[in-house]
Amino acid sequence: KNQVEQSPQSLIILEGKNCTLQCNYTVSPFSNLRWYKQDTGRGPVSLTIMTFSENTKSNGRYTATLDADTKQSSLHITASQLSDSASYICVVSGNDYKLSFGAGTTVTVRA
Amino acid sequence: DADVTQTPRNRITKTGKRIMLECSQTKGHDRMYWYRQDPGLGLRLIYYSFDVKDINKGEISDGYSVSRQAQAKFSLSLESAIPNQTALYFCATSVGGQGANNEQFFGPGTRLTVL
DSSP: OOOEEEEOSEEEEETTOOEEEEEEEOOSSOOEEEEEEEOTTSOOEEEEEEETTOOEEEETTEEEEEETTTTEEEEEEOSOOGGGOEEEEEEEESSSSOEEEOOOEEEEEEO | OTTEEEEOSEEEEOTTOOEEEEEEEOSOOSEEEEEEEOTTSOOEEEEEESSTTOOEEOTTOTTEEEEEEETTEEEEEESSOOGGGOEEEEEEEEOOSSGGGGOOEEOOOEEEEEO
């Protein structure tokens, strides 16, 4: 069964600090991996996408990495802001439509 | 998010009632999906449709049905709601295809509570 495991389940950081979220997956075949941000009361929104041949992708203060050999990805948030408080979901695609979702990491940024 | 809308945003109902959740999109995408989200779990696919005449079951379709009335509209029905269908429901759309084209765009969600 295709699985996506995220850690930690939740974390609290102070504004301005950095943090890193982890994602391990067993999805096969592998097409791409996305990180989505889900604000409270909103639907998920894609932050980054990486294919097999890419090992890093940035979107502003968000940097995602991918190690397709070990099937691991991380999302690094630099200089966190209060607006970064959200759930971050790792989503792995094995074919053109079916997505496997992690349970998400809830990030709380405190002033 | 404004391109994919869901109604209602919140609904409280009683066990045994029939409920319909509606989804509309202005993105012009052919593919539409219904998911449910439960605390501590990833989103799970209920049904999906690749065009108006195409309906497919996802991993948790029991107790649900769908209707694709037009390219832009995809509704989800609970024929006889039960408490374990209490969840956050999301509609999504996509262009289809590999790579960047399989990005799914989500609506704002419907919070359903079954008492």
